[in-house]
Amino acid sequence: MLPLLLACAGSAGALTLTYPNSTTTIHERAAELQSAELRGVQVIQNHWSLTAASKTGTATSQPISVAAFDELVPSWNSMTGKAGSVTVEVRVQTPGGWSRWYSFGTWSAAAGRSSAGSQKDSAGQVNTDTLRLNAKATTFQYRVTLRGEGTQVRLVGFNTSDRLKRTAALGQSSDKKAWGKTNVVPQRSQMIYPDGGEVWCSPTSVSMILADYGVNISVPEAARGMYDKAYDGTGNWPFNTAYAGELGMRAFVTRLPSLAAAEKFTGAGMPLAVSLGWKKGELPGAPLDWSDGHLMVLVGFDARGNPVLNDPAAPNNDTVRRTYPRAAFEKLWLTHSGGLAYVIAPPSAELP
Structure with a gap:
């Protein structure tokens, strides 16, 4: 069993989720926020805000060292x-x-x-929400810009991953404690909305998780609230979690190494929105024959360990709940x- 490791990394003691395939570094405590170089920005309790004299300001982190990554x-x-408004920027340390x-x-x-659209140079490129490097790095730095009176930032997180290790924990054995347990997450189909719903898998998934915590946002409202003008869509991963953050949730993007790791979250009452793609015949029982990228909500596992999903591609709300074969689903994910x-969870919820 490869457990979730919650480690303290660096002098600021950042919360770090460490897995064989990725590291997620989260800064959300006052000491971590204060450790940044602040210009026109102050730390009040556990968030950044602009100083009284500033209409814009920046928080620039100290260099952060993590396991080798290329995304x-x-x-x-x-x-x-x-x-x-808020802008997040990142740079990485290269040999040069x-x-x-x-x-x-x-x-x-x-x-x-x-x-910001596509950005490409000799070190790497950004495609909407993902920085992909041409060579592995172990150190990065972030800069957050705040604009407008009242703007606050209370969490920044960075998932760094090694593409060659994506399947390093494929088939990881489970302790089976979460088997036979599913969270009762409201079921919502994206397909019942004729004006764009066919591509609303991500906002539909987020709206289901929010509803599970008592925040009832309609699917069209969620789609409007996370729409990315440059991308011309609602599938920008950090925009999805930022939208949940604007509604008071603690929300971030991570990469898990296996369904065994995901069981820790669903077993603790935290459904997860997960992203996968498949070709025809690869995902038995799916409402879509194929997909080059689809979000659905992992709500738990059946008694045999197969993942139970709220799949928003179902034709109506009553048919959203699906169970997929464990091995096939995990490999595709x-x-x-x-x-x-x-x-996505309330700030008071403890990570498993």
Whole structure:
């Protein structure tokens, strides 16, 4: 069994989720936020906000060292209100020095939010929500820009992963404690919305998890709230978790190494939004014949250890609940997205 490791890394004592395929570093405590170089930004309790004299400001982290990685996906939880916005940038240390600052766009709860578009150079490239490097790195640095009165940032997270290790824990044995347990997550189909619903798997999945915690947001409202103008869609991973963050949730993107690791979350009452793709015939019982990228909600496991999902591609709400073969599902999840998952829960909930 390869357990979830919650480690304290670096002088700031950041919360780190360490797996064979990835590391997720989370800064959300006052000491971690205070350790950044602050310009026009102050730490109040456990969040960054602009100083009284500033309309914009930045928080630049100290260099962060992690296991070797060639992909990075950020997360952030903020309150931007009607006029504020947040930008998250990352640079990596290469043999020749620091790379450029790569931008993940401008997030705002208001309309007009947008990723930064494709950015490519000799070190790597950003495709909407993911920085992919041409060579592995072990050190990165982030810079967060806050704009607008009242804007706050209370969490930043960074999932770093090694593409060659995506399936390192495929078939990991389970302790079976979560088998036979499913969370009663409201079932919602994306397909009942004729004006764009066919591509709303991600906001539909987020809306189901929010509803599980008593935050009842309709699917179209969630889709509007995370729409990325540059991407022209609702599938931007950090925008999805940022949307949940604007509603008071603690939300971030991670990559899990196996279904055995996912069982720790569902067994603790935390459903996960997971991303996978498949070709025709590879996922028995799926409402879609194939998909090159689909989000659904992992709600638990049946008595034999097969994953139980709320699959928003079902034709109606009553047919959303699905059970898929464990081995097939795990392989498709890990090979497609490296085990990518949204962790969304109230701030008071403890990670398993």
